[in-house]
Amino acid sequence: MSAIRFRDVHKRYDKANLDTIRKVDLDIDDGEFVVFVGPSGCGKSTLLRMVAGLEDISSGELSIKGKRVNETPPSRRGVAMVFQSYALYPHMSVYDNMAFGLKQAKTDKATVDQRVRKASKILQLDPLLQRLPKELSGGQRQRVAIGRAIVREPEVFLFDEPLSNLDAKLRVQMRLEIKRLQRELAVTSIYVTHDQVEAMTLADRIVALDAGVIQQVGPPLELYARPANLFVAGFIGSPKMNFLPGRVQSVAEGNAVLTIDADSTATVKLPLAGVNAGDAVTLAMRPETTEIIAVDDPAPLGATVLHAKVESVERLGNITFVYLDAGTPDLITVQVMGHSLLASGQRVQAVVRPQNTHVFNAGGASIAVAAGT
Numbered sequence: 001m002s003a004i005r006f007r008d009v010h011k012r013y014d015k016a017n018l019d020t021i022r023k024v025d026l027d028i029d030d031g032e033f034v035v036f037v038g039p040s041g042c043g044k045s046t047l048l049r050m051v052a053g054l055e056d057i058s059s060g061e062l063s064i065k066g067k068r069v070n071e072t073p074p075s076r077r078g079v080a081m082v083f084q085s086y087a088l089y090p091h092m093s094v095y096d097n098m099a100f101g102l103k104q105a106k107t108d109k110a111t112v113d114q115r116v117r118k119a120s121k122i123l124q125l126d127p128l129l130q131r132l133p134k135e136l137s138g139g140q141r142q143r144v145a146i147g148r149a150i151v152r153e154p155e156v157f158l159f160d161e162p163l164s165n166l167d168a169k170l171r172v173q174m175r176l177e178i179k180r181l182q183r184e185l186a187v188t189s190i191y192v193t194h195d196q197v198e199a200m201t202l203a204d205r206i207v208a209l210d211a212g213v214i215q216q217v218g219p220p221l222e223l224y225a226r227p228a229n230l231f232v233a234g235f236i237g238s239p240k241m242n243f244l245p246g247r248v249q250s251v252a253e254g255n256a257v258l259t260i261d262a263d264s265t266a267t268v269k270l271p272l273a274g275v276n277a278g279d280a281v282t283l284a285m286r287p288e289t290t291e292i293i294a295v296d297d298p299a300p301l302g303a304t305v306l307h308a309k310v311e312s313v314e315r316l317g318n319i320t321f322v323y324l325d326a327g328t329p330d331l332i333t334v335q336v337m338g339h340s341l342l343a344s345g346q347r348v349q350a351v352v353r354p355q356n357t358h359v360f361n362a363g364g365a366s367i368a369v370a371a372g373t
Contacts, residue, residue, distance in 0.1 A: 002063075003188040004028040004051060004156065009060035011046055011212070020046045022212040024060070028190065033182050035191045035203035038235070043212035044192045045160055051190060052081050052158055065155060080149035081158040084165060086141040088133040095120075095129040098147045112151075119150040122181065139170045146181070157182070157189040163198065175201055196236050200224070208232050230364040233284050239321065239333045241284045241358070248272075248279040258283060258359070260352070263327025264307040270354050272367050280362040287335040289356035292322060295347045305349040308332065310342050324350050 004027070011021035020043045028034050036044035049055040050062060053074035062069055069077050088097050095116055102112045120126050123143045133141055142162060149157060159178070163171045179202055182189050193199055199206050200220045208215045208223060208231070216228040220236075227233035233241045249257045249267060256272040258281060259265070268283065275281070299305045308326035320340040324332040332350050342348065359367045 002027040003030040003032070003065060004190070005061075005063045006047075007061045007063075009047075009050065009062060010058045011043070011050065011055065012058040020212050021050070024214055026207065026214065026217065028188060030188055031186045033179070033189045033191065033202060033204045034207060035193060035199040035205075036207050036209060037193055037196055037199040038209035038215075040194060042209040044194075044207075044209050046212075047209070048081075048158055048160055048190055048192045051077075051156065052079055053077050078155035079158055080152045080154035080156075081160065082142075082145050082149050082162045084161045086133070086145045086165075088141060088144060090133050093130050093132060094125060094136070094144050094147075097133070097144055098151055101148060102151055115151040115153065116147075119147040122150065122184065123147050123177075137170075138166050139174055142166065142174060143177070146178070150181075150185070154187065157185075157187050159189065159191040161193055162191075163193075163195075171198075178202065197238060200236070206236070208235060210235075226366070227358065228366055230282060230284075230360050233358060233360070233366075237286060239287050239335070241286055242290060242332045243330060244283040244285075244328050244332075244352075246281050246283050248275050248277050248281060250277050251275060260304070260306065261328065262306050264305075266304045266306050266352070268304050268352055268354055268357060270357065270359065272359060275361070275367060281367070282360045282364075283352070284358040284360065285352060285356050287321070287333040289353070290332065290334045291351035291353075292324070292334050292336070292342070293349050293351055295349055297349065299349075300351060300353070302354065304352040304354075306332070306352065308348055308350050310344050310346040310348060312344060313340065313342055315339060324348065326350055 006024045006026040009021060009024040012019045036047060038044050046055055050057055057070050064077060098116045099112050120129060125143060125147060128140060163174050166174060175198060191202055203220055205218060206220055206223050207217050210231050216223055216232045223232055223236045244260050246258045246260045249259045254271050256270055256275050258268045306326040308324035310322060311325045311331055312323040314321040320336040322334045322336055322340060322342055326332055361367055
């Protein structure tokens, strides 16, 4: 049985004539850590709030542990939510902040203390239990907010961009803690973020959303290696994929010859199904699989090269990002390991290898490339 099930779930704001969630079908397994990811306004927080009971469902059905909960009040859904804002009571100690919800629910004193002590130990908050929120760091406050959710012993954890207010170092630390915590408690969890790095590192499965529609669902590396469409290809991975507009020049015996719209004439030969001469396509390749060779070097066997000029170089120590102007609508990003001696204005060639190339049709859907090419 799925822990959470969406069936044809839709959310519409009639006054604004706005559909924010469009016919969502999704099953989340018991104990699974699922991340909703997408740009601002894609509907990911609205979908999460539907699970929490903070947003009504316009149509469709939502069930938790096999029970329809469309009309069930939030307090009876067995969920606990951690928000972007810590929302701690400033005049209460850490202990009292964590215990407050249980006390309001008339839980007996011994149970309250047992649950708070257990959560405090898990989150390493024991030395901080008598402190006020103003005496805590941002990471410590977020741990208290998570502890407040843990003590309720929910069937489902909901996280709404909980790390957005933390600095980069603390975000990494808290990502590790949240993942460890979820594994230890084995509680079904939904995590909302616009940060694809958080999605890739935390999720058992990612749900990629755009304009209220699920674009793809799967393990992180599946979305990375086999994006279903241009949206997923551009959103998952950092830096994002390079997109090269092109056209099908010819098709013969299952092989398509694609021309790339660039300053230099370039063609790529790939075995593609369902394409015809004249079709508009987009070729895509990851920065880490794109290579640079000297302007006079011959193209590697089976590869295509684009004549380009180095526009900019970003040196980060362990890696270097090189941005190339090849006459395509956008600059081509190349990830080079270590330190690169390339400089702005230098003439080079970008290598396009068929085996590292994804192809998308005019509608943005992925076109399958045969394995072994």
